[in-house]
Amino acid sequence: MSSKDISPRLFLDDEFEETKIVPDKVVCLGIEFPSEDARREYFRAELRKKLPELKQIEGFPIGEDDDIINLSDPPYYTACPNPWLNDFIEEWEKEKVELEKEGKRKANFEVKTPYAADVSEGKNNPIYMAHAYHTKVPHPAIMRYILHYTQPGDIVFDGFCGTGMTGVAAQLCGSENDVKALKEENAQIGVRHGICSDLSPIASLIAATYNLKFDPKTFERKASRILEQVEKELGWMYETEVDGKKAKINYTIWSDVFVCPSCGNEIVLWDEAVDLDKEIMKDSFPCPHCGNTCSKKNMEKAWETSFDSLLNKTVTLNKKVPVRVNYTLSGKRGEKDVDSYDIDLIRKIENINLSEISTYKLQEGYNTAQPIRSNGITHTHQFYTKRNFIYLNKIYELTKCNPIITIWFTSIIQNSSKMYKFRLDRKGGIVNGTLFIPSLNIEQNIVKLLHSKIQDIKNTFYNNRDNSVISILSATQLSTIRNSSIDYIFTDPPFGGNIMYSELSSIWESWIKVVTNNKEEAIINNVQHKTLFEYQTLMNQSFKEYYRVLKAGKWLTIEFSNTSASVWNSIQNALQGVGFVVVNVAALDKKQGSFKAVTTTTAVKQDLVITCYKPSDAIIEKFEKSEDKAKTAMDFIEELLVHLPVHLSKGESTTAVIERSPKILFDRLISYYVQKGYAIPMDAQEFQKQLRERFIERDGMFFTASQAIEYEQKKEKCSGFVPMALFISSEAEGIEWLKRELQNPQTYSDLQPEWMKNMLPPKKGDVLPELMSILEENFIKDEEGNWRNPDPEKAADLEIIRNRRMMKEFNMYLEQAQKPKAKRMKDTRLEVLRYGFKECYKQKNYQAIVTVGDHILESLLQEDEVLLQYYDIASSRV
Structure with a gap:
C-alpha cells in the first residue's frame, strides 16, 4: 500500500452522497436563508472577514484560519471568540418582552436568598457520558440553581463552560419532565438561554454538539455511511486468521518489553507476569533466561529505534510487542496468542509511508513529561499504533466541517490510543487526569468503537436545543459580551494545580487542528511559570469580567473543587476584591469521583459551591x-x-x-x-x-x-x-x-x-x-x-512532637530575621510565633523575641495580645 493510497482526503463517492431534501427556510439573527447550509456558508464568510480583529482578543486559539472556519458553525458556535454574542443577547431581550406579555415571566423578578441546600446528583446520564472530558458537573445539578435564580427567557453564562453542561441545563429547564424529576418547589418551567465559552477548542466543540440543533437520524445515517466506506477500504487491517478462516479482530493486547537486571536479556512482561488460567497478574517472577527474581520495580524498559516516515527521522520509543488477539468468527468471540499471520499483517502496516499526514509535537508540561520520559513519545501520533493512526486519519477526513460528526470521532480518541489499559476482566480504560501509557495496553478496533458511539451520541438529543451559543474566549477578557447583560452565572473554573487542561486536551486538539492558547490559562503550573500568585491574578481578572457582564442585584454560583486552603482563600478574596458579596457555601456531591479522588487517601467526596451576588444599583x-x-x-x-x-x-x-x-x-x-x-x-x-x-x-x-x-x-x-x-x-x-x-x-x-x-x-x-x-x-x-482525638496518655507525646516542629519553624524565622538585609516576613504561623516567644521568654532569650518581632508584620504583632505582651517585656530587657 503506497502513501498515495492512505493520504488524507475527502473520499466521497456517489453512493455516499445524501438524498437531497428541500429544507424549510431558516431565519437567523433576522436574516432569512433558504437552508441551513446557506446560513452556515454566509456566516462562515462573515467570520473569515472578522478574524483579523478577533485575533487581537486574549485567548484566540492556535490554528490555521481554514481549520477554525471549518470547525465553526456560526453564528451559534465559533472556534474562536464569537462576534455575534451581543446580537443574540439583544434578540433574547426582545423575546423577554413577549414572554412577559404572555405571563410567563415577571418584569420585577427578584431572588432574595441563595439556593442553600446541599446537592447530590449522579453522572450516569447519556448527555454526561457521551464524550469524556477532564471535569464535568452533572446538568441536573446545575438545573437546580438555574431554576432558583432565573425565570424563563433569562440569559445564563458560564465562562469556564467545559463541555457546556450549563447550556444544557439552561435549555432543559424548558422540559416539564426533567424539571419535575428534580422535585424543586416553585420551579418555573421554561427555556433559559445559555452563553457558554471556554479557552479550550475541544471543550467548546463538545459544548456546541451538546447544545446546538441536532437531528439524530441524519447523524446516524452519515456516521454509518462513513464507517461503511472506511471499512470497505481499510477493513483488512483488523483481520486475523483462525483455523485457516478469516476472522475480525476486536482488539489486540500489547505488552512492554523489559531487560533483566541480571543477565541483560529481554523479557516480554505479558509472558511472565500474566496467568490467564489463574486470572492473576504477578508482581514478581523468575527471569526465563537466568532465573533471577524480576519485577517492574527492578527492571528497565527495552528501547528500539526505527524510522518514522511522518517525522522523516529515526526515533527511539519503548519497545512494545503484540501478544494476544481477541476476535469474532461466525458471530462467536474467541482469543488466541499472536501468530505469524498477525505479525506479518503488522509488519505490512508498519511499512506504510505516512509522510502526507500531520502530527503535533507535545508541548513541554507537567502531564506531557510522563510519556516523554517513560515512553519516548514526542508527537501525538506516537500515542497510537500505526494501524489505529491510519484508520483514524481516514475517518477524520470524512468528519471535518460538521461539529456533531467530529465529536463522534473525538469521543473515541482516548480509548483508541495506547493509554487504554489492559485488565484481566477486559474492562479497561484510561487513567483520567494523566497521559499515562500502561505496560499492558489494548489496541481497540476503531470501527467497533465508533459503532458503539453512534447510539451514545444519538442519546444526547433533547428538545429545546438551539437556545444556547458557544464561543472560545478567555474569561479574563469577555470583550464580545456587553456590560450588565447577563442574568445569572454558574461556573466551574479550574482550581489551582488540580488539572492541567491544555496539556491533557492536546491529544484531542491535535486531531481538530485548533489548539488551546494557554497564555491566559488559569492554573498553577511550574512549566508555564504560573504560581499561586499568577493563578490569583488570572482568577481576579476573570471575576472582574464576571462582575462587569452580570446585571446588578443578580447572582453568581461557583463550584469549587480543591483541597488547598490557600486556593480556597484566593478564590474568596478574588470574588470579594472585585465587588461580589459572598453569602453561602454549600456542598455538591457528584457521586462518582475522578481517578485522583477515588484512589488517594486525601480524596474529597464533595465539591463546594460558593454563592455570591452583585450589589444592587441602589x-x-x-x-x-x-x-x-x-x-x-x-x-x-x-x-x-x-x-x-x-x-x-x-x-x-x-x-x-x-x-x-x-x-x-x-x-x-x-x-x-x-x-x-x-x-x-x-x-x-x-x-x-x-x-x-x-x-x-x-x-x-x-x-x-x-x-x-x-x-x-x-x-x-x-x-x-x-x-x-x-x-x-x-x-x-x-x-x-x-x-x-x-x-x-x-x-x-x-x-x-x-x-x-x-x-x-x-x-x-x-x-x-x-x-x-x-x-x-x-x-x-x-x-x-x-x-x-488522642488518648490522654498519647496527647502528651503528640504535644512534644508538635512543639519540636514549631520550635524548628520558629528558629527558621529567627535565622531569616538575623540576615543583614532581612525584610519583614509576610507569611508566618501565629501559633509558631506564640510558642517560640514563650520558649524564648523561658530561656530569657529576649533578643530573639525582639529580632523576630521586628521582622513580622506590624499589624500581626500589634493585634495579637500574646505576642505583644512577650515583645514589650523582651524589649524592656534587651
Whole structure:
C-alpha cells in the first residue's frame, strides 16, 4: 500500500452522497436563508472577514484560519471568540418582552436568598457520558440553581463552560419532565438561554454538539455511511486468521518489553507476569533466561529505534510487542496468542509511508513529561499504533466541517490510543487526569468503537436545543459580551494545580487542528511559570469580567473543587476584591469521583459551591453619593441580610447560619469598603453596637424583623438546634474545631468539605496550615484511615512532637530575621510565633523575641495580645 493510497482526503463517492431534501427556510439573527447550509456558508464568510480583529482578543486559539472556519458553525458556535454574542443577547431581550406579555415571566423578578441546600446528583446520564472530558458537573445539578435564580427567557453564562453542561441545563429547564424529576418547589418551567465559552477548542466543540440543533437520524445515517466506506477500504487491517478462516479482530493486547537486571536479556512482561488460567497478574517472577527474581520495580524498559516516515527521522520509543488477539468468527468471540499471520499483517502496516499526514509535537508540561520520559513519545501520533493512526486519519477526513460528526470521532480518541489499559476482566480504560501509557495496553478496533458511539451520541438529543451559543474566549477578557447583560452565572473554573487542561486536551486538539492558547490559562503550573500568585491574578481578572457582564442585584454560583486552603482563600478574596458579596457555601456531591479522588487517601467526596451576588444599583449609588458612610454601611448590611438564608436544615434540626454572625458581617463590609477604596467608617465594636440597634439578634445571628419572625417559626418546627459553628481563622481555632468534630472518628474526606465551609481568612501575616498538617500534628489516625482525638496518655507525646516542629519553624524565622538585609516576613504561623516567644521568654532569650518581632508584620504583632505582651517585656530587657 503506497502513501498515495492512505493520504488524507475527502473520499466521497456517489453512493455516499445524501438524498437531497428541500429544507424549510431558516431565519437567523433576522436574516432569512433558504437552508441551513446557506446560513452556515454566509456566516462562515462573515467570520473569515472578522478574524483579523478577533485575533487581537486574549485567548484566540492556535490554528490555521481554514481549520477554525471549518470547525465553526456560526453564528451559534465559533472556534474562536464569537462576534455575534451581543446580537443574540439583544434578540433574547426582545423575546423577554413577549414572554412577559404572555405571563410567563415577571418584569420585577427578584431572588432574595441563595439556593442553600446541599446537592447530590449522579453522572450516569447519556448527555454526561457521551464524550469524556477532564471535569464535568452533572446538568441536573446545575438545573437546580438555574431554576432558583432565573425565570424563563433569562440569559445564563458560564465562562469556564467545559463541555457546556450549563447550556444544557439552561435549555432543559424548558422540559416539564426533567424539571419535575428534580422535585424543586416553585420551579418555573421554561427555556433559559445559555452563553457558554471556554479557552479550550475541544471543550467548546463538545459544548456546541451538546447544545446546538441536532437531528439524530441524519447523524446516524452519515456516521454509518462513513464507517461503511472506511471499512470497505481499510477493513483488512483488523483481520486475523483462525483455523485457516478469516476472522475480525476486536482488539489486540500489547505488552512492554523489559531487560533483566541480571543477565541483560529481554523479557516480554505479558509472558511472565500474566496467568490467564489463574486470572492473576504477578508482581514478581523468575527471569526465563537466568532465573533471577524480576519485577517492574527492578527492571528497565527495552528501547528500539526505527524510522518514522511522518517525522522523516529515526526515533527511539519503548519497545512494545503484540501478544494476544481477541476476535469474532461466525458471530462467536474467541482469543488466541499472536501468530505469524498477525505479525506479518503488522509488519505490512508498519511499512506504510505516512509522510502526507500531520502530527503535533507535545508541548513541554507537567502531564506531557510522563510519556516523554517513560515512553519516548514526542508527537501525538506516537500515542497510537500505526494501524489505529491510519484508520483514524481516514475517518477524520470524512468528519471535518460538521461539529456533531467530529465529536463522534473525538469521543473515541482516548480509548483508541495506547493509554487504554489492559485488565484481566477486559474492562479497561484510561487513567483520567494523566497521559499515562500502561505496560499492558489494548489496541481497540476503531470501527467497533465508533459503532458503539453512534447510539451514545444519538442519546444526547433533547428538545429545546438551539437556545444556547458557544464561543472560545478567555474569561479574563469577555470583550464580545456587553456590560450588565447577563442574568445569572454558574461556573466551574479550574482550581489551582488540580488539572492541567491544555496539556491533557492536546491529544484531542491535535486531531481538530485548533489548539488551546494557554497564555491566559488559569492554573498553577511550574512549566508555564504560573504560581499561586499568577493563578490569583488570572482568577481576579476573570471575576472582574464576571462582575462587569452580570446585571446588578443578580447572582453568581461557583463550584469549587480543591483541597488547598490557600486556593480556597484566593478564590474568596478574588470574588470579594472585585465587588461580589459572598453569602453561602454549600456542598455538591457528584457521586462518582475522578481517578485522583477515588484512589488517594486525601480524596474529597464533595465539591463546594460558593454563592455570591452583585450589589444592587441602589446600594452602589448610595455609596457613591452618600457622605455618611457609617449610615450607608448599615444599608449595605441590610441588603446582605436580605440575601442570606434564614434557616438551614441539618437532618431534623435547624443549624445556625454562620454568615449572619457579627464577625462575618463585619468582614463582608470591610471587604467591600476596601475594594471600593472607601475609608472604613467604624471599628468592630462600633459596628456591633449599630448592628444591635438596627437589627434583631437570635442565637448569635442577626436578622431583619420579618426574617426574625420566619426564623422563629421554622425553629419551632425543628426537633433540635445546631449552634453556631466554630470559626476557623487561625490554627488554634482549627484545632478546637477538629476536637469537637472528632468526638466521633472521621476520615479526611469527610472532614475536608466542612473544614473549607467554616474557614475564614486568617489575620494578615498569619498562615493557616493545611488541614492534613494540623491533623498529623495534633490527632491520631487509625488503621482504617479515621482520625480521632488522642488518648490522654498519647496527647502528651503528640504535644512534644508538635512543639519540636514549631520550635524548628520558629528558629527558621529567627535565622531569616538575623540576615543583614532581612525584610519583614509576610507569611508566618501565629501559633509558631506564640510558642517560640514563650520558649524564648523561658530561656530569657529576649533578643530573639525582639529580632523576630521586628521582622513580622506590624499589624500581626500589634493585634495579637500574646505576642505583644512577650515583645514589650523582651524589649524592656534587651
